[in-house]
Amino acid sequence: MARKPRRKAAPKKKKAAPRVKASRKKVSSALRIKFGCGSYDRLEALWTGAVKPKGLEIAVTRIDAPRQLFDLMDQGKFDVAEYGMTGLVINAATGDDRFVAIPVFPSKMFRHGYIYVNRRSGISTPKDLAGRRIGVPTITQTAAIWQRGQLAHDYGADLSGVTWVTGAVDRPGPLGPGVVTPELHVQTRIERAPAGKSLDDLLASGYLDAIIGANRAPSLGHNPNIVRLFPDYANEEREYYRRTGIQPIMHGVVIKRRLYEKNPWIVAELYGAFQEAKTRALEHLRPWGAQPIMLPWMEAELDEIDALFGGDPCSYGIEPNRKTLATLIDYMAEQGFIETKPSVDEMFVAVD
C-alpha cells in the first residue's frame, strides 16, 4: 500500500525550491544572509535546508529568547530577523527606516491564558484589575499591548489607574539589558520591580495583584493562590477568534534596508521561502497513522485547525492579517506608543 496523507496531498521531500515570479538581478553566486529567528516548526525548513530560496544562502541563528533576538537585530547582527511587532509599528510611525518589513508572522498567539492573578487580591473579573498593581515584563511587549487592548475593549476594564511594574517574570531584574521604557504619549504609571524580586515572587507575596505579558508565571500550578484570570482561557480565546477573526500577531520579519535596496529581489524570494517552509511544517503536523509530535490529542487539534483556520493557523500576507494589524496599531495609539498611526500597507514592502 502506498503512503497516503490524510485529506490532502503531502509532497514531502525533494520538492523544488519555491519559485516566485519576481524581477531578479542576476547573481553569479548566492547572496549570503544572516537570519535570526526562534526554533519554530514553520521556519525549520530554512535551517535544515529543505527549502532554499533562489540566489540566497541563508545562515540561520536560532535564539529562543525573543527580546534578545530583537536586540541583536537592532545592533545590526543579522541581515534578516524575526522582530517584535511593537518595534515594527513604532519604527513605521516614527520614520525609523533602518529596516523594511515583510508580512511574515512567525509568532501568533492568543494571550488570554497569560494573565495571572493572585487569588487573594480579590480579582475575579477583568474589571477588577482597575487601579491595581500589575506586573509586565516590559511595557512594550507586544503580548501585553494586546492584552491591555483586549481587557479594555472586550471586557470593559479601566486600566488608566493601573501601576505597571516591569521586570522579568522568572528571575529578578529587567527582562533584558537593552530594555528601555519609552516615553508614552498617554500618562502611564510605570515602576521597576523592587530589586532582588521576580514578578512571580511579587505576585505570590501579594505585592502585585496580577501579571500580564508573554511569559508563564512559574508558580502557576505550584502555588494555589496563583491562577489564571480566565481559567477556561482556551475557550475564551476560541470565542474571541470566532467573534473578531483576530489572531494576535507577536512577531514579524524585518530586513536591513540597505540590503533590501541593493537587492530588492530578495523580498519575493524570502517571502516564497517562508510560505513554503510553513506549508511543509503544516503537512508534517498531519499524522497519518502515527503522531508527528507529542500532543496526545493531535487529531482534535487538527480538526480545529481545519474548522476554524481553514487549515492554516499561521497565515502570512497583509490581507488575511489586515484586521489584526489594524487593531494592534489602534491599541498602540491608544496606549500612547505612537502619536500617528501608520497604515497597515505602509508598514510592509510589497512581496509580489
Next chain:
Amino acid sequence: MSGLPLTYAGVMYDRTAPLATGAVKPRGIDLNYLEFDYPPHIFNKMEHELGFDTSEFGISTHIQKWAEKDYPFVFLPIFPSKVFRRSYMFVNRKSGIKSPKDLEGKRVGVPAWGQTAAIWQRGILANDHGVDMDKIHWVQGGVYEYGGPRGTTVRGLLKEQMVEPTPQGKTLSGMIATGEIDALIGANIPDTFGKSPDVVRLFPDARAVDREHFKTSGVFPIMHAIAIRRDVWERNKWIAESLYEAFDAAKNYALTKMKYPGSIRYMTPWIDDELDEIETLFAGDPWPSGVESNRKTLDKLAEYMVQQHMIVKAPNMDDLFLKVGGH
C-alpha cells in the same frame, strides 16, 4: 568522533528527530537515521529482510512472535508511536450507526485485521462499549488504494476469523463514502473524511471519551517499539543501553522544546492548553520510556490480543524487553 555505525529506520517524529539532526548522539554509535513516512514499509523490510540494524517495529507483532524459536530481534522499551484511537473510527452517516453497539451486524472496514491500531480499537469497542465483535462483518483492504491482504481468513490466528477482501478496484475510503461499508477502523483517516458529508466520526468528541478512559485506565495505546537485530546486539550488547539513553534523551529534548514558552513551537494554536493537560494528566511526560511506566498499557494490549485469539496467554512484559535504563 567515529563510533559503531548502525542504521536506524523510523518515521521522523519530534521525539526521534534529535537523533537525525545530531542534537542527541548515542554514546559510541554513529547512527544513520533512515527516514520513512509509512511505518509498514519499515516493518516489512525489518521483519522479512532484517533490513536495518535497528528500527521502529509494530508492538503487536512483537507480542505475537517474541517467543518463537530463532526470533531475530531484541527490543528496547522505547515507544515512538502511541495514539489514542477513538478518533480513527469512522461511520457512514446513513448506516444508522449512532453508538458503538450499533456496529453489531454491520460491515466494518479495516486495512489489516491484525494491525495494532485495529487490535486496540476492537478491544476498546468490546470492553469499554460492549460491542460483540463476533457480530461484525469485516472487510479488509487498502484505505487509499486498492490492495491489501486478499485472503478470506486472517492468517496466524488461533481461531478462524473470516474477512471479506475489498472488491477489485475499490478502496475503503471510497466504500465508506458510498455506504458499501458502514464503518471503518484502523490506523488511517479515510481521504473522504472532510470531503464527503456522509463520512463522520463514530465518536464526534473522541478526545473527551479517550480522556475519560485514560483517567481511570492509565492506558495510552502503544503502536510501536524499537527493535534491534539480535545478531547486531549479540556482538555489542552495550549498544542497548546507549540507544535507550539516546532515545530517551531525544524525547526529553523534544519535550523541552515543545514547552518553550516564548512562542508556540508548533502551529497548533492551543498548544498551551495541551501542555497544561500534559502536566495534569500525564505528569509532564506523555511519552515515558521503560516497561514500568507503560506496563498498564502493554498488559492491556496483551489482554486484548488474548481475547482476539492472537496469543494463547499474556506474557510477562519484562520478558519482552532488554533490561535497560536501570530497570
